[in-house]
Amino acid sequence: MLAAILAAQRVLAVGIGGGGDVVGALAVAELAGALGTPAVVGGLSWERRPIDPRPGPRRMSEIEGLHPLNEHAGLVGADATGPGGFLFAESHMARHLGEPVLLLDPGGGPAAVAYGLADAAQQLDCDLVALTDVGGDVLAHGDEPGLGSPLADAVCLASGPLLAERDVALLGALFGAGCDGELTPAEVAARIAEVAAAGGYLGAWGPGTAQLERLEAAVAEIPTEASAMALRCARGAVGATPIRDGRRTVQLSPAGGLVFFFDPLVALAGAARCARLVAHAGSLDEANRILLRHGIVTELEWEASQAPPAR
Numbered sequence: 001m002l003a004a005i006l007a008a009q010r011v012l013a014v015g016i017g018g019g020g021d022v023v024g025a026l027a028v029a030e031l032a033g034a035l036g037t038p039a040v041v042g043g044l045s046w047e048r049r050p051i052d053p054r055p056g057p058r059r060m061s062e063i064e065g066l067h068p069l070n071e072h073a074g075l076v077g078a079d080a081t082g083p084g085g086f087l088f089a090e091s092h093m094a095r096h097l098g099e100p101v102l103l104l105d106p107g108g109g110p111a112a113v114a115y116g117l118a119d120a121a122q123q124l125d126c127d128l129v130a131l132t133d134v135g136g137d138v139l140a141h142g143d144e145p146g147l148g149s150p151l152a153d154a155v156c157l158a159s160g161p162l163l164a165e166r167d168v169a170l171l172g173a174l175f176g177a178g179c180d181g182e183l184t185p186a187e188v189a190a191r192i193a194e195v196a197a198a199g200g201y202l203g204a205w206g207p208g209t210a211q212l213e214r215l216e217a218a219v220a221e222i223p224t225e226a227s228a229m230a231l232r233c234a235r236g237a238v239g240a241t242p243i244r245d246g247r248r249t250v251q252l253s254p255a256g257g258l259v260f261f262f263d264p265l266v267a268l269a270g271a272a273r274c275a276r277l278v279a280h281a282g283s284l285d286e287a288n289r290i291l292l293r294h295g296i297v298t299e300l301e302w303e304a305s306q307a308p309p310a311r
Helices: 002-007 021-034 089-097 106-123 151-158 160-165 185-197 209-219 226-234 264-269 273-277 284-293 299-306
Strands: 011-015 039-044 064-068 073-081 101-104 128-134 169-175 201-205 239-243 248-252 259-262
Touching (some): 002 169, 011 021, 011 101, 011 106, 021 039, 021 089, 073 089, 089 209, 101 106, 151 284, 185 259, 209 226
Parallel strands (some): 011 039
Antiparallel strands (some): 064 073, 169 259, 239 248
16 A cells, blocks of 8 residues: 555545545545655545435536536536535535545446546546545445445446556545444454455555644535544544434444555455446446345435435
8 A cells, every 4th residue: 555655646536435535535645645645635426415405426517616627527626516506525625625626427337437537637647546435335245234325436446447457556445444334343344354365455544643633624624424433533432423313323443543445456356246246337327226136225226215206
C-alpha cells in the first residue's frame, strides 16, 4: 500500500458508496499527503434519500455547476447542485477543501465507471485510483443479515479489471469497518481475512491527531453518519450506537478507526461476491436486478419503495 502511494505522482481517491463515502476518500488522501503524494478526492452522484428524494444516482446532465470531464464524471465546486437544488456531499467537500472534487455517475454500470474514472484520472494527471468504501459492504458476500446497500460499491469494484486493462493502477480501501451498521466489525474482519488468505491484503493505517482534526472538520460540514462513527472509533469510542434514525446500530470498535487497504482484483475474485455477480452488468439497473434475483437487498430497491408514486 505504501509502495503504491509512494510510487504514484497523484492519487484519485473516490468514495464508491455514495453520500458521505467521500469522507473516506479524504482519509485516503490524508495518508497520501502524509507520504508526500498529492491527491484528488471524489465520490458518487448518488445521495441518501433525505437529501435527494429521487432514487438512484444523478446523471452528469442533471447537475448544475458541473465541469464535465466525460459523460460519466466531472468536477464540482461548492455551488454544484442536483435537481431541486440539493447540494451533494462532494459540493460540501469542495467548499471545505477550497478546490474542485470529482463526481462520478455509476448509472452506466462497471464498464461506464471504468471509462469515466480512467479518462478522469488521465485528465487530472492521476496515476493511481483508490476505490474507497466506508463500512465494509464492498467486500460483502450478499448473505449478511444487516446488508442493505451493496449496489454502488459492487458496481464500482467490478470496474477494477476494466480499469486495469486501461493500465490504471488500483488500490482498494475500506474505512470505518462496520460503521454504516450493515456488516458487523466481525464480518468485515472475516472478509479482510479472506482477502489476506488470497494474497490481497495490503496493510492498514490509522489517522494521527492532525489528520483526525482535519477529517473531523470535514465531517462538521458534510452530512454523514458512517464516517462520523469511524472518527469516533479513531478517538477510542467503543460500544453500540444507533444511526439512521434508529434503524441501524453500529458497533464502534478500534478497527472502525482504521483504513484497510487491499488489491481490488484479488477481492473481486474472492470475498467480494456481490461485486463479482454484477461484473458484466450493462447498467446500474441491470446490476440491481441481478442482486435482487440472488435475494440480495439493495439501496436502489429501498429508495424506489420509499419514493412517492408518479403522477
